[in-house]
Amino acid sequence: MTQSAMPDVQSSFDPRNIEIDRVGIKAIRHPLTVVDGDYRQATIAECELTVALPADKKGTHMSRFVALLNAEPLVLSLATLPDWIRRMAELLHANTADAHFNMPFFVEKSAPVSGQKALMDYQLSLSGHLDAQGQVETRLELVVPVTSLCPCSKEISTYGAHNQRSHVTVTACVTDASLSIVDLIGKIEDQGSCALWGLLKRPDEKFITEYAFDHPKFVEDMIRDVAGTLADYPGIAGYRVTVENFESIHNHSAWAVIDRLGKR
DSSP states (O other): OOGGGSOOSTTSBOTTOOOEEEEEEEEEEEEEEEEETTEEEEEEEEEEEEEEEOTTBSOOOHHHHHHHHTSSOOEEOTTTHHHHHHHHHHHTTOSOEEEEEEEEEEEEEEOTTTOOEEEEEEEEEEEEEEOTTSOEEEEEEEEEEEEEEOHHHHHHOSSOOOEEEEEEEEEEEESOTTOOHHHHHHHHHTTSSBOOOSOOOHHHHHHHHHHHHHSOOOHHHHHHHHHHHHHTOTTEEEEEEEEEEEOSSSSSEEEEEEEESOOO
């Protein structure tokens, strides 16, 4: 039996008359190139691709998601993501669609004193939602590790203060595709007690230890400073921030959330 003669079960009628909001594939890994201005980076993303399914259709064509991923080398940016989602919706004959790409993202950083260069890794997600009017809302999410030093510990101790690594997670609705992901990472890092680097020599360790000591921040301080940075950030229409301090003197985390993103 030829392929054309085989029954297309997915496209058959479904009598239950219940529309499915999102159906597709998730947890599929695929290589891609992220473009951020003049910066290009090859990475591997975990992808989630879905479309709406009309009430009268039995199923969607799952293989078409994979076919689209493999149609050509995948190159994504904040500017190209909307058109890629529209192509996916057209291929699946859907009026709404969602795509989510979660991947490691590396930035070369120079140590603050020695200038030693090394890659620093962050977690980046690019996602988009195509609505029934043909408009795509684009979002990015970044997980940025920083150092936090406790103001209370510094105040009450004769010497020293406890400090820990913290994760700042920012989800932003992007309205300007020229927004620089690398620059945004730097602005978020500035709100910690100190940034992190992949490679440090002894003069760098001295610098960051003393810098963090001079910039103590509670989890509440840090999240407010990040939110203040994002509130007027060019190209960002809404945001959600979470900060988690992996406490060095407790077996639990300190955590805070500011949500100005709204529902999608």
